[in-house]
Amino acid sequence: MDMKDLERELGFDIDELEKAAEAYENDEWPAGRTTRLGRPPIADEPSAVLSTRVGESVIAAFDEKAKQHGQTRTERLRELVLLDTLIA
Numbered sequence: 001m002d003m004k005d006l007e008r009e010l011g012f013d014i015d016e017l018e019k020a021a022e023a024y025e026n027d028e029w030p031a032g033r034t035t036r037l038g039r040p041p042i043a044d045e046p047s048a049v050l051s052t053r054v055g056e057s058v059i060a061a062f063d064e065k066a067k068q069h070g071q072t073r074t075e076r077l078r079e080l081v082l083l084d085t086l087i088a
Contacts, residue, residue, distance in 0.1 A: 042078070050081065 007013055023029055041047070054062075059073075066076035 050077075 001009075003014065062076070063073055066073050069076060071079070
């Protein structure tokens, strides 16, 4: 496999990659071209972890309820906390 085959397989030109790397290293990366790694944000503001301890039987029942609603534990908990703050 030569360089042209590699460029075709990867979908970019090596010269373009070099220019982009140089721009990034010189803090000249174009606005709107940054890729954020990780999970997408869940809110329009910074988030924090909410943690608590409950009995294992409570967790099992909560997980089952979340499953019935097609949610994960975290999705269900987040929804219930949000609903509680809206009602308050």
